[in-house]
Amino acid sequence: MAIVKPFKAIRPTKDKAFFVASRSYEEYSKEELKAVLKYNPFSFLHIINPGFKFDKNIKGKERFGLVHNRYLEFLEENIFQKDEEPSFYLYQIEKDDFKSLGFFCACSVDDYRSNVIKKHEDTIQDREELFADYLHTVGFNAEPVLMTYEDSDLVDEIFQRKIQREPEYDFTTTDKVNHKLWKISYPEGIKKLESAFGDLNSLYIADGHHRSASSSLLADIKKTENPNHTGEEAYNYFMAYLIPESQMKIFEFNRMVKDLNGFSKKEFLIQLDEHFRIEKRMDGLRKPSKKHEFSMYLAGEFYTLHFRKTNHVFPDALSKLDTQILYKTVLEPILGITDLRNDDRICYGYGKNNLIQMKDMVDSGAFAVGFSLVPTTIEEIKAIADAGLVMPPKSTYIEPKLRSGLAIYEL
Structure with missing residues (x-):
């Protein structure tokens, strides 16, 4: 009670x-x-x-x-x-x-x-x-x-x-x-x-x-x-x-990273291909429309990253969370971001016009790549809390x- x-x-x-x-x-x-x-x-x-x-x-x-x-x-x-x-x-x-x-x-x-x-x-x-x-x-x-x-x-x-x-x-x-x-x-x-x-x-x-x-x-x-x-x-x-x-x-927090951890654009896309089906967008600004889908802005172009779930096992509520998926498949293993809270190579943004701001920041050269996610749901928050698990930093703006x-x- x-x-x-x-x-x-x-x-x-x-x-x-x-x-x-x-x-x-x-x-x-x-x-x-x-x-x-x-x-x-x-x-x-x-x-x-x-x-x-x-x-x-x-x-x-x-x-x-x-x-x-x-x-x-x-x-x-x-x-x-x-x-x-x-x-x-x-x-x-x-x-x-x-x-x-x-x-x-x-x-x-x-x-x-x-x-x-x-x-x-x-x-x-x-x-x-x-x-x-x-x-x-x-x-x-x-x-x-x-x-x-x-x-x-x-x-x-x-x-x-x-x-x-x-x-x-x-x-x-x-x-x-x-x-x-x-x-x-x-x-x-x-x-x-x-x-x-x-x-x-x-x-x-x-x-x-x-x-x-x-x-x-x-x-x-x-x-x-x-x-x-x-x-x-x-x-x-x-x-x-x-x-x-x-x-x-x-609301969601977008992620922006200052560099590609030594990879060229082509090498970075090849690295992403292991976990995502990559679709280049020709329709300008693009927000993801569903869970396990990410929008990426890189070198003046938008991409949709469709997470390959076929051979992936979700052992708990945390592993299903989009912020955790992005961390475990991209930010940590490819971009070398291990400390999401304190690494100054990563920055977070939120707000009504955040996708435009993310694009502007990448275009300015301040960041190399940006990722947009769909918002976390209350059901996901509760499932993670009920299981005694911890979400990655900046998973929700409430x-x-x-x-x-x-x-x-x-x-």
Whole structure:
């Protein structure tokens, strides 16, 4: 059974929610970040970039302490307020034809450790320890772990009833995304949601593997510091945003490699022929249309690579994954890429116009070859997580991407 708990969120006042909400820090260009920090004193970016106040780039543990101080200032200046009653927070994101309706809750560290909350990515110990130290110093969790669950009629019924009412927040950001948030604080609604998720065997992490791992590490640290530990303290949980599988959108990451590992174009194509039927395309930009099919851009030409499955055995769910097939048949044995995370010869791209960008990068000479894949499916993610396997890095780009600062979980 999966545990979800309501919590007393720290949230911006209704009149300031639009100004507080920010995208992920990494998504801002230097110019955009500077402009937001200069002209929007309410942005959550002031908390996570506290050095701006001193016109100094501050890093490491010194930054952690200043993040905590900026957070306290937002509370002291009533930009943030703490809810008086534990609640679930229903949050809807909508742009064009994409809509996601999920909720913020507290999830159990014990569920993470016992594999009720299932993972499909490896984590790096140094990053786990660094972020656990960060959480320990700042005392709050503002970046939820994005998780998904099997669609539930009961949960959807609760949500649909709630969204008929006036939301706590309703605003549209400059990227034309509409954001709405409702509180579910009435005892009957809380009980029904807790019960509905208690009937689920698993939750699946979509994005936030390091955040969940760091929360587990933090719980161990806090437990040793607390002689009166009961298991119910806030640090035994972490903030998550849960959405049904049907409302999660998965995109592919393309791969670009800087050189052909010493092969000429003809030699490289001959190497590929062992595992693929190679079809040169005469119709310009070409995305793959199905699983086990890859689009390749090489020396000004597009090719479709059809994987030869006749003599290939798939021993497990991971071996069927297109990113794994490309790694095991091309990137590692032919191009010599063994470390997909750290080798600077490989680069990844995503987005609506990524195929065009991939072509432009190869044409510019920055890269020698690019590969486009079809997106990974939720069924593949679940099968790999259920089997306790790990996907290659950059196998999925998942939406929704949440705004920071709308709900904060105090540790």
